Amino acid sequence: MNRCRGISTLTTALVMIVSIIISLVTLSIIMLSMQYIMNFTNIKISTIKKLINTRITFIYGEYNKTNKNFYIVMENQGPTINSISEIKISFGGLGSYDIYVFSSMPCTQCKCWNVIEVDNPNGIWDHGETLIIYLYNCTALEPPYSIDIVHPMVGKFTFSFGEKPWNIQ
């Protein structure tokens, strides 16, 4: 009788220890998962904050029939971009997309771009400065037009334009 009671007590003690271990392990897993989610969320929030504070704003874009080029007005609301010519630009219309190269002597035959700094012409795109980008393209493009601006300091920005009535001449 006493032996049976001893075994029962031992079993209960074992079950208790095992359940405590299982609970602790589960709790640790859940806590670790929560910690991971918290970290992930904080990273996401900081990314959103960075995106909001570091950005290029598209103001206006249109095709100039007289000069046979597109001009796009943009504002830099992020950090100062030290060399404007290092910006990588891809541009295209409906169904076509090309990489454009920077050229200080652009012509309508090339797929190249040039720029006018509105506020301070020094080759640096300052914070808050407006830039007019001229894109030279001899092939006909169908709207909506799309432009990709890539620079290591600000990342990649994509804008579309050319769908509004005031863009159609």
Add this chain to the structure above:
Amino acid sequence: MMIVIVSFVVLVILSIYSFSTLIITMSNELNNLIKDLPQVKILNATISIDISTNTTMINCSLINYGQRSVIFSYSNTKLYVIYRDTNNVTRIKIMKYGEDWYISSIKINGIEYNLSKNIIYEISPGMEFIIYISINDVFKSNTPVTLILSIRGVRIEYTTSV
């Protein structure tokens, strides 16, 4: 067995509480981010042309519908005016705050107060204000004019009806 069940129930409650706290924190953070951005709307614009001086004047009524004040200064505010000139060529004018355009008056309780030119102004939430724009060009009549106001990179667009 009871211990295991109780532990699991406690864990589930803890998880739900932590998860909901996390969602609320995230939502509050995002709301604060959105509230921090300037929320200004252009209500209307009236255009008048003085042919003798070759000048176009625009009086534009705006409202700060956000929950935070919006600061208007030379460094963080720009205005772009897109119009057709008398030769039907589309032009874009980049207007500088304090020089080409400025806040001419504010409305408090329906009463309009005139303001001085070339000063940094902080527009409170819900406040209506009027900006005065002067352009050294004549617009083509019966063509829409687009005003794009950029405050800290937030783009506010308004096109006049023909």
